Amino acid sequence: MLARLVTRLFWSGITLFGTAILTFVLVNAVPGDVARVIAGSKASPEVIRQVHARYHLDEPLWKRLGHYLAQLGLGDLGYSFVTDQPVTEALLTRLPATAALACVAIVMWMLMAVPLGVLTAKHRGSWLDRSVLVVSTVGISLPSFWLARLLQYWLSYKLGWFPVAGLHSLAHLLLPAATLALLAVGYYARLIHSNMVQVLQCPYVQAARARGASEASVLFKHALRNALIPVVTILGMDVAALLGGVLFVENVFALPGIGTLAVQSVFNLDVPVIMGTVIISALIVVAANLVVDILYRWIDPRIKTAH
């Protein structure tokens, strides 16, 4: 187990290292002079020279990359070109909003997806089953920014049921989280449905029924626990997709999270912040996969036995 964990950690490190190099090269390949963006259109040549010197912009790319990686190795993500704020501080300020949004969204969609998945498995071919199938297909196809804007327009602007934007209370999170949840609920309901259908045919479920267990006990105690195991894996892998959705939804609702920071930094060509948001996102995805890998062995002891 320890050897496997060390191997996974090693490859996680390589993935993050590769992400950092690739992003640095791509961001710095953008033509033009970042110093002009930093100092503004009306800055004098002398000020531009000072900006070049301060941010080592005159040095060759490989040298700047080496400098950046050495800094990164010490856990220093540098300073924002635009605000001079330490990038780590900027990310840490934004992380709670993004984490809160993601957590509320996951809770929402699981609270909806589990009962729907169980019920549609129990009543296969019913109108509910077919409806969830349609919702699942539509949900996967919808762009998050479009759904976010639509819900915002109708539920906040027209009907006033939710705040339009910002983050001052939990109420401000409900609609953005609901947007992410609506996009995922159908897919997860179908996933649980498929697993439940398989599990319900297993001998141990039939044995439970034969022992006279109630239908609720059969469904939720015996079948659901096993049907949820593959869902945990998918959830871990979906963290990347969730971050993508968060990026758009945060921007539509002006939530002060990593997503809005990423978009602002791209518009400002704020290279250290772009790098920081990409690296933190990569770190979250890698960590989520690692956690799922470890959890999986705990949830499903058969895997531990197989190894």
Next chain:
Amino acid sequence: MKPITPAVKTWLLLGALLAGRPCPLASAKSDSPRRGGTLHLVHPTDWRSLDPAIAFDADAAPIQKLLFRGLLNFGEGIELVADQAADWSVSPEGRIYTFQLRPGACFAHGREVEAEDYIFSFERILDPKTGSPGQTYFLDILGAEQFNRGQAAHVSGLRAPDRRTLVIELKQPRFVFRYVLAMNFANVLPRELVRRYGSDFQYHLIGSGPYCVSEWRRNIRWRFERNPYYSGSDGFVDAVEIMIGGDAMLHAMMLERGELDRALAGPAEAVRFQRDPRLRRFLQRVDTANTDYLFLNTEMKPFDDVRVRRAMNHALDKERYIRLAGSFGTVAHGIVPPAMPWSNPGLPACDHDPAAARALLREAGYPDGFKTELWFILSRPADARIAAGIQQDLREIGVKADLKPVSYAAFEVKVRSRREVPCGLWGWMEDYPDPSNFLDVLLNGDRITDADCNNQAFYNNPNVNARLEQAGASNDPDERLRLFREAESLVMRDAPWVPILHEQIPVLNSPRLRGNRPHPVWLWRLEQMWIDD
């Protein structure tokens, strides 16, 4: 009349909700300023800094005026008024400025403003370590260049004979220096606090303006509350709150729902407010001292031929571009914008006349037109639409223009370099209300450099340069006006630009907002707005 019971209120509210309309924007009340309340504003992104030495964005200026003040300010128009100076005078030859500071003018931490604070603040701008984009404006002070180069410990032209007297001595007379002293760069800072915080001063902003920062969560929110030690007349609301983030569509929705008092309108929202009779009165057009133009590189073929440049001026249908840009702007006929009182309304308009343009091209030896590249900044949507319009118009006279949308960073480097960009779209907004800020900065051939050149047309006419030099050295307003007008006429005859439009900024105001008059320099003055609930 019976009171409305809670149950009836609930049904009325439900009815309003089911009617599917946002809460209606109510109508206006009083016109006399009232104190109190909170002004709710929004800005899409946080400012790089509000530190007077660092900030140079047009949209940061009204916010800075909440926090900081200096010796001079602009009145209702472009006239200079004493702000935290009780009295000021300029020596007859225009080289020595003397200011008596107003007693009782205090910083937000309670200490009175002293002349030494001004000397410290100006030297801080000139210190290269500060990295201030305003350095060049203060290099006219005697000894400033030596200080800037590290050859002197202090600027010899800055003196404080006593606590409340400041003397500024220039190297040579320079009329526009008085406007420099009204710019935000010239705001005064408490020297002991700036020394204590160093480059972190931007996190501890304290000035002598009507408000001070009570909360700042970077990229999330600003809140300003009254400076208890401010003794001036500005500042009606108790607090100003600025939400950071969101786009123009979101801001319009928030404003309509009563969550904001003022927001910039995007093109789509501006058109929606313009067309809806219920919303139209909440849309304000703010004229800016700005000129958007197509520059023609006079050092590159075929624009080295004045006939080709004149043909370009006749080919473009500017009225159409204003419609393409959302109908927020006025047609430009000259270089200096009409929002600046020094502009020349007598300049002849160059009519849209494709036939005349074709004739000029034939005369210049291009009967079948030519091919060129039209550069513009990708992130400016209005420019993309105008560029497409120009491309169409040029096709009418046989000129094939390939559109070249590029990033801001790339554009800035290329257009400022010699013989790189044949023509492109650009705009300039005044830093201070003087024609030299357009003509001298953008079209003086004596200032052409191989790189980092503001004169994107690389236009060089010795007659124009001479007039600009003369006007720069003159202290006589009438003579300056004559010289600038002559220079502008010569430029228009040589046609290195096609002036396209003078921008108007569409702004949405809540019905409870008052005192929101546009200002020719600051665009608007938040410290003079009030809430009428």
